[in-house]
Amino acid sequence: MWEIRDKNIWITGASSGVGQALVKLLVKRNNFIIVSSRSRTKLLELQMLAPTRIRVLDCDVGNDEDMVRAQRALSELTDQLDLVIACAGTCEYDDGLQLDIASYRRVFDANFFGVVNTLRLALPHLARAMSPAQKPVFAAVGSLSSVVGFPRAEAYGASKAALGYFLDAVRADTSRVALSIVHIRPGFVDTPLTSTNDFSMPFLMSPESAAERILSGLEAGHKQIDFPRRLSLPLRFLGFFRTLWFRFCAPKITRIYKLRFH
Template identity: 45%
Template sequence: MARHKPHPTTATKGSHRIWLTGATSGIGAALARRLLAEGHRVALSGRREEALRAVAGEADHALLVPVDVTRREAMAEAAQRIDTAFDGLDMAILNAGTCEYLEGGRVDAPLVERVFAANLFGAVNGIEAALPLLHRAREQGSRPLLAATSSASAFFAMPRAEAYGASKAALSYFMESLRLDLAHQGIDVSVIHPGFVKTPLTERNDFPMPMAVSAEKAATLIIEGLAARRRDIHFPRRLTWSIKLLGALPLSARIAIGKRLVRRDDSADRDTPESRQ
């Protein structure tokens, strides 16, 4: 893929070399448009090149790198293409992810595997691929930043969210642990914990989403947090602080509150071994 040079009228606004995954819709698309408008050189990744082109528009300082984050070798190849174009990375924002729910306490192992493949291992593949480029930037005098999008659901266990919440909690732990190992290597680590954001993914939710913000508002808050090098970027604060407080309660209290959130699904209640005898 050809290298895209910064647009002369916008390049002075921003000077970072950034890799953004999950850039085709929702928070990722909003982030992409903001970062490109600020003049940064941004490598945009998602599975569909046509969708990436729509997000990039006429910005010739965007580098389109279609890739499936769940494929480790493909992510390594994507990083090599970015390195050829950018000669290092000042920032990697690993935003790709998905959400599927378990219903009625029935465990679907392939579903859990799909969610973990995108949310956890997709990010791990990106981290592995991006780190050499971040180290290169450090050697060039930059203070690189590694960021990943987790979720406020990582703070408090909720019904139906076994796969999604566990994958995000695992990602948060992974990033927080990695922060310790990278602290003396000159690479900062930020974890993004959004509450409810209005995106095509959350449009499928069949439950209330209190204090939901637009993808554009989420992008603004994330960019502000990244610029301030915040280790934990969480929003909207009224919601996320409440969820954090719930997660800090004693186990018995967390169970009592969580049980009240369980939906009473008569069809699920009937679907038991005893009812099928």
């Protein structure tokens, strides 16, 4: 058990939703926080909460060139990082199985390559925080949607499933060094990302409550933070007994009754 207080933290996806709620909680605990997203204006507004303890690093995590600039900017802001939360992400549904490659690339750029870029920039700074007393943490936000194959979520779910494998491999590679890799998988959270969803979202929670669960999971030292349990347990059960999912659940939620070819 550790307390996230007086730490150096970098949060991507901080301009809204879960990322912003995390910043608001963490700033109350006297942490120094670097906030990132593409929208500099929103980040500057957020900085008004604590101008000396919140620093703005606007960048597009999925854009490799922009991340070269961000690497220099990050080094100017801090030498070392105790905690990184890669929260930036986006969602695009594949309606009618269009398999639009451009859409898949946008989703993978933010949700998968964005996390790879974030880790690349963060690693030297996390390494500087490593000591026998302190184990720095790299956490990334995936999704419970990657536990089973959801209709229309081919791009989003696949990007989050790829993220899960990536984090496992990084955890294996760093298993002899003092670095914690954490995979966070929320259920439905009421944010701009889900605001246009036209289906019922079971156990929808507020971004504040999601942020609290993430922080308590991090402080407890959990490597996998799945919530809410009411959703994660049945999904994990169905992920294990996949035949049940495809026979009884998927046919009830798919919107495709006939494939159309143009």
